[in-house]
Amino acid sequence: METPLTRRSVLVVGTAIALAAATRAAAQAKEIVANTYGGGWEAGHRAGIAQPLEKRGIKVTLVSMLAAELVARTKAAAGGRPPVDVALVDDGPFLLAVKEGVFQQLPMDRIPNAKRVYAKYRPKEPFGVPIGASQIGIAYNAKKLKTRPASWADLWNPEYKGRLGLSTPASTLGTVTLLTLARLRGGNEANVEPGFEAVKSLLSSVSSIQAVPANLRTLLERGEIDIAPMWHHDSTIVKMKGTGVDFVLPKDGGIAGLAWLAITKGANTEIALEYLNQGLDPDSQKLMAGAPSYIGPVIEGVEVAPELRGIVPATPADLERLKTLDWPKINEQRADWIARWNREIKV
Amino acid sequence: MEPRDQGLTASAARARRAGWSRHLRLWQLIVPAVVFLGVYFVVPLGMLFYFSVHAPGVSGLTLANFRRVISDAFLVQTLALSVRLSLEVTAITLVLGFPLAYLYTRLGTGWRLAILFVTLLPLLTSAVVRSFAWIVILGKQGLVNAALLGSGLVDAPVKLLFTLDGVRMALAQVQLPFMLLPLINAMEQLDPSLEQAAVSLGASQARAFFKVTVPLSVPGVVAGAILSFALTISAFITPAMVGGGAFTVMPTLIYQSAIVTLDWATASTTALILLIVAVVVVWGGMAAARRYAYGPGSV
Numbered sequence: 001m002e003t004p005l006t007r008r009s010v011l012v013v014g015t016a017i018a019l020a021a022a023t024r025a026a027a028q029a030k031e032i033v034a035n036t037y038g039g040g041w042e043a044g045h046r047a048g049i050a051q052p053l054e055k056r057g058i059k060v061t062l063v064s065m066l067a068a069e070l071v072a073r074t075k076a077a078a079g080g081r082p083p084v085d086v087a088l089v090d091d092g093p094f095l096l097a098v099k100e101g102v103f104q105q106l107p108m109d110r111i112p113n114a115k116r117v118y119a120k121y122r123p124k125e126p127f128g129v130p131i132g133a134s135q136i137g138i139a140y141n142a143k144k145l146k147t148r149p150a151s152w153a154d155l156w157n158p159e160y161k162g163r164l165g166l167s168t169p170a171s172t173l174g175t176v177t178l179l180t181l182a183r184l185r186g187g188n189e190a191n192v193e194p195g196f197e198a199v200k201s202l203l204s205s206v207s208s209i210q211a212v213p214a215n216l217r218t219l220l221e222r223g224e225i226d227i228a229p230m231w232h233h234d235s236t237i238v239k240m241k242g243t244g245v246d247f248v249l250p251k252d253g254g255i256a257g258l259a260w261l262a263i264t265k266g267a268n269t270e271i272a273l274e275y276l277n278q279g280l281d282p283d284s285q286k287l288m289a290g291a292p293s294y295i296g297p298v299i300e301g302v303e304v305a306p307e308l309r310g311i312v313p314a315t316p317a318d319l320e321r322l323k324t325l326d327w328p329k330i331n332e333q334r335a336d337w338i339a340r341w342n343r344e345i346k347v
Numbered sequence: 348m349e350p351r352d353q354g355l356t357a358s359a360a361r362a363r364r365a366g367w368s369r370h371l372r373l374w375q376l377i378v379p380a381v382v383f384l385g386v387y388f389v390v391p392l393g394m395l396f397y398f399s400v401h402a403p404g405v406s407g408l409t410l411a412n413f414r415r416v417i418s419d420a421f422l423v424q425t426l427a428l429s430v431r432l433s434l435e436v437t438a439i440t441l442v443l444g445f446p447l448a449y450l451y452t453r454l455g456t457g458w459r460l461a462i463l464f465v466t467l468l469p470l471l472t473s474a475v476v477r478s479f480a481w482i483v484i485l486g487k488q489g490l491v492n493a494a495l496l497g498s499g500l501v502d503a504p505v506k507l508l509f510t511l512d513g514v515r516m517a518l519a520q521v522q523l524p525f526m527l528l529p530l531i532n533a534m535e536q537l538d539p540s541l542e543q544a545a546v547s548l549g550a551s552q553a554r555a556f557f558k559v560t561v562p563l564s565v566p567g568v569v570a571g572a573i574l575s576f577a578l579t580i581s582a583f584i585t586p587a588m589v590g591g592g593a594f595t596v597m598p599t600l601i602y603q604s605a606i607v608t609l610d611w612a613t614a615s616t617t618a619l620i621l622l623i624v625a626v627v628v629v630w631g632g633m634a635a636a637r638r639y640a641y642g643p644g645s646v
Contacts, residue, residue, distance in 0.1 A: 068606045068607045069606055071609070072605060072606045072609060075609060096609060100609065166592070168592065170602075170603050170607045206592070207509065207591075208508075208509045208591035208592060209591060209592025210587070210588070210591060210592065211587045211599070212587075212588075215588060218479060218482065219482070222482060222483065222486055222488070223486070223487065223488050224482065224486050224487060224488075224508065334607075334608060335604075335607075335608040335610060338603050338607065338608065339421075342421065342425075342595050342599075342600065342603075343421045345592070346592070346593065346594065347509060347591065347592045347593050
């Protein structure tokens with residue numbers, strides 16, 4: 001190649017590079033990646049958040065990734081390009097991620113809809129906004145079990161022997177179940193001992209313990225288990241398939257779990273803020289509260305379908321009954337609980 | 348010609364004079380693989396090592412993580428179970444794969460394709476889907492129990508799902524092709540006249556098979572066993588789903604530390620210990636196989 005570098009060629013190449021960069025920046029400005037937990041969560045986020053944003057010319061890519069994995073991947077990518085711009089995470093992983101410093105502090109005034117959030121659900125620190133509320137209760141197959149469980153203590157009913165499913169505390173559901181059983185026997189976040197005792201005394205009833213709560217859904221449909229502590233939305237999804245599975249909110253109360261939206265460091269912040277704000281829009285919250293997501297709204301004034309009342313927590317009265325957990329305290333000990341569960345809990 | 352190319356030709360000529368041009372050119376062939384493995388294998392392995400020799404609150408290198416992890420009796424127990432499970436699954440794939448491979452080399456094209464298709468089929472689905480399929484097959488109301496109950500062989504469903512046996516079956520199924528393909532490759536290279544010669548010299552068919560065909564297939568057995576062992580000891584989804592809480596394997600512990608509790612020091616240390624043990628087992632197996640095939644006594 002005998003082309004000498006002229007000022008002109010430099011100019012041409014330079015302009016081309018600048019143009020390409022500008023185009024990329026413009027393209028980037030209108031694109032965003034967010035995770036959901038797949039299934040009903042993805043359907044809800046697509047209808048409630050992605051589609052309204054796409055009408056405004058923003059391209060939204062939803063990827064399926066569970067909270068713990070998302071936090072680990074974001075930590076691994078720290079300093080580079082994060083796996084998502086907007087992260088969907090539940091309480092434990094959310095606080096862990098904040099502690100690891102992978103989420104941005106949010107300018108709350110740029111998320112006007114955040115003012116609508118129930119006081120009970122509001123974040124203590126501005127690193128995320130709640131997007132959906134869940135409650136844990138008991139899913140059971142009414143076609144196969146004669147007795148409808150009414151309280152957590154009913155799990156010990158001899159009729160349920162060999163039919164119970166549990167999840168390990170490596171999942172949020174498993175951790176909440178462990179604490180629910182601990183509370184039943186006088187324990188709490190600081191004293192989980194009664195929870196382990198309770199699980200051990202339940203083992204003769206247990207058919208399977210799963211690490212991923214969604215697997216319990218499949219086992220319930222297949223009849224490998226007929227009863228399990230489960231999130232209300234997972235239970236409702238199985239119920240709506242006409243499987244005979246029903247959801248019971250035990251009379252001793254449900255425990256709330258919140259799903260949060262946060263913005264990763266290195267994300268496309270401007271568009272991410274729009275995503276968060278859209279998620280808290282009343283119409284979006286209503287869409288996500290219906291089929292096939294059944295995610296509890298976090299803002300006041302969202303009506304749920306009559307057959308979902310009391311199951312999808314929505315009204316101030318529902319909130320009144322929900323107990324919340326001390327997740328900072330849980331996170332401190334969670335590794336120990338998981339290790340102890342590995343050692344002591346065998347089917 | 349560009350001066351650069353001339354330079355290359357000149358250096359190649361010099362290399363030829365030195366007598367290693369062939370090696371040089373072969374070297375160039377593996378450059379992409381070396382770069383790929385360097386970036387995606389050696390670097391992550393280096394990071395793993397880095398995390399394992401650093402501990403919070405300790406400046407410089409430390410073996411504290413290794414001391415802490417190894418002194419945990421539960422970890423040692425889990426490691427032993429993982430190694431045992433992987434050896435058992437490898438043995439199952441060998442017992443199933445060897446006759447299948449032998450048969451393969453003696454069948455026509457149609458049958459060969461059928462064997463390959465059926466054994467490779469499980470690889471076309473993800474581990475999650477495959478595990479769900481095993482739940483359908485092994486469950487209380489699954490295919491196996493329906494057949495057993497229907498035939499009157501048992502009165503109550505047999506517990507297959509959520510047991511170690513179920514996990515062995517599910518893992519052996521998916522590792523079978525990794526055993527079968529190297530075996531087929533090794534056996535296809537055998538000259539059938541060797542076995543015929545042994546028979547014509549007075550050996551029985553069985554003796555000819557065990558004294559000629561089996562020892563000569565050892566390279567295939569070794570390759571297949573290494574693949575099957577390595578893939579089983581790192582399997583994560585199948586033991587969790589089909590095992591259903593009946594036991595814990597090493598990858599589960601690594602996943603929990605790496606992903607759930609973000610304790611990367613423990614995760615890296617556990618992973619390195621698993622890697623070292625796996626390499627030792629594989630190396631020991633290779634040495635034993637070599638002695639069996641080529642050592643004194645096999646001639």
